[in-house]
Amino acid sequence: xxxCDQLLRRCQEGDESALSELVRSxxxxxxxxxxxxxxxxxxxxxxxxQALFKVWNNARQWQGRSSAGxxxxxxxxxxxxxxxxxxxxWWRRWAARWSGDVRDRRPGPAEQQDQADRENxxxxxxxxxxxxxxxxxxxxxxxxxxxVELEPIMNVSRDALKxxxxxxxxxxxxxxxSPDGTA
Amino acid sequence: xxxxxxxDRRLTEMLGAAPAPDAPPNMEARVxxxxxxxxxxxxxxxxxAAAAVVGFASFAGWEYLHRPATGPGPIVVAPTQPVPVLPDxxxxxxxxxxxxxxxxxxxPAQKKELAYLNQVSEGGRK
Numbered sequence: 001x002x003x004c005d006q007l008l009r010r011c012q013e014g015d016e017s018a019l020s021e022l023v024r025s026x027x028x029x030x031x032x033x034x035x036x037x038x039x040x041x042x043x044x045x046x047x048x049x050q051a052l053f054k055v056w057n058n059a060r061q062w063q064g065r066s067s068a069g070x071x072x073x074x075x076x077x078x079x080x081x082x083x084x085x086x087x088x089x090w091w092r093r094w095a096a097r098w099s100g101d102v103r104d105r106r107p108g109p110a111e112q113q114d115q116a117d118r119e120n121x122x123x124x125x126x127x128x129x130x131x132x133x134x135x136x137x138x139x140x141x142x143x144x145x146x147x148v149e150l151e152p153i154m155n156v157s158r159d160a161l162k163x164x165x166x167x168x169x170x171x172x173x174x175x176x177x178s179p180d181g182t183a
Numbered sequence: 184x185x186x187x188x189x190x191d192r193r194l195t196e197m198l199g200a201a202p203a204p205d206a207p208p209n210m211e212a213r214v215x216x217x218x219x220x221x222x223x224x225x226x227x228x229x230x231x232a233a234a235a236v237v238g239f240a241s242f243a244g245w246e247y248l249h250r251p252a253t254g255p256g257p258i259v260v261a262p263t264q265p266v267p268v269l270p271d272x273x274x275x276x277x278x279x280x281x282x283x284x285x286x287x288x289x290x291p292a293q294k295k296e297l298a299y300l301n302q303v304s305e306g307g308r309k
Binding site: 016019020023024027028030031032035036041045048049050052053056057138141142169172173 | 205
């Protein structure tokens with residue numbers, strides 16, 4: 001049993017200090033995942049808080065069949081996708097005209113601008129993918145999760161994951177290699 | 184066609200060059216605030232449910248028990264299910280053991296009504 005498993009066990013017993021440790025350990029990872037999928041820092045913050053709250057609230061549902069880390073990621077992916085779905089409904093009804101502009105327009109020195117441009121390009125490329133595939137790409141390429149680890153997190157078979165990753169790669173490559181980024 | 188390994192490497196480089204930001208520093212406080220809010224809400228809904236149970240119980244000729252059981256068997260109405268308690272049980276010892284905590288304790292005016300409230304409480308949950 002690793003540290004994270006023990007912390008989640010303590011959460012099951014109502015120990016809030018264990019939750020604080022879990023929050024510190026997972027907040028950045030969940031926030032990054034949420035940011036990749038949602039492309040909006042405020043929404044990503046909301047989704048992260050919701051996901052971590054659910055870790056506390058649903059802790060008793062964890063029975064130790066998978067590691068606590070896997071369970072937390074699964075909960076986080078589900079929460080982020082739920083927030084995205086809710087936002088999309090709201091987005092469509094009230095503010096469709098604002099969608100798609102997620103660029104970071106921070107001013108600054110040339111290097112900072114280059115970095116911001118790269119981030120924007122990658123973020124825009126990820127926007128070409130369905131939300132669940134954005135989460136998949138993030139977990140695979142940024143968190144370096146293997147397909148074996150991703151199977152229980154995404155709740156999808158390994159073959160299906162392979163196919164989705166291949167499709168996502170094709171789309172990303174086409175977008176990132178096109179001169180105007182509009183492939 | 185580019186081999187998948189090469190493409191993977193290049194994508195990892197490109198994506199790695201564009202890390203997503205860290206979480207804002209107030210996340211811990213925010214999560215604990217959500218937990219506190221949830222508890223308040225839970226207490227409020229328990230209060231409303233308790234009032235409804237007690238109201239119904241008194242309508243049906245039962246009384247709200249706020250003293251140790253001395254008469255006919257009481258019923259502890261917990262959020263998930265009603266728990267019948269045998270006569271002469273000391274509720275003061277029993278109540279802390281019932282999880283989740285009970286929303287109300289009602290006691291029949293006559294013992295024969297015990298089963299009736301049990302059924303009504305069950306029906307009410309559905």
